[in-house]
Amino acid sequence: AQSVTQLDSQVPVFEEAPVELRCNYSSSVSVYLFWYVQYPNQGLQLLLKYLSGSTLVKGINGFEAEFNKSQTSFHLRKPSVHISDTAEYFCAVSGYGTALIFGKGTTLSVSS
């Protein structure tokens, strides 16, 4: 069975500061990994995904994530955040025969 743990429920940062949102997964088989963002009262939008290949994945809005198989992690990073990045961020995993399984989410709050 697969599971996802987002290690921080809330991350407050100041504008233009770097940010890292942490995600660990567990799975006995190969997995695909995703980060989604949810702005208030909206649906989920894909930020980036890791299917195979390079372990450093670049996504939209300046976000990137690194797949680390030995540490079973897929942390999301951005070097300089904006007020508009304030949102809920979800890490997710998929594997054979399963739908996307989501972590509990991390609330990123960016203030000036």
Added chain:
Amino acid sequence: DTAVSQTPKYLVTQMGNDKSIKCEQNLGHDTMYWYKQDSKKFLKIMFSYNNKELIINETVPNRFSPKSPDKAHLNLHINSLELGDSAVYFCASSLIIPGGADTEAFFGQGTRLTVV
């Protein structure tokens, strides 16, 4: 052109009523889902259909019944609504690659159901 659209966006209803939420995707995907997001924003899979066949049915009360008339549509019917059913319900669709794993799910805007 909306990829995954669900209606209605808001639904307020009384306990005991029956209601339906409709979902349509124009992405040509074979697989569609219903997710429930609770008040703590936790997203939980409810159902998954592949080519109109139910393939995932999580522990959901049998008051919830999904129906897929074709692979572009997946509706959710809820009988005898209860206060605890209040949540945001998301429809999603995805492409399953050979080997059976999701490569990406596209989500609708959600239906906020409030049972009073």
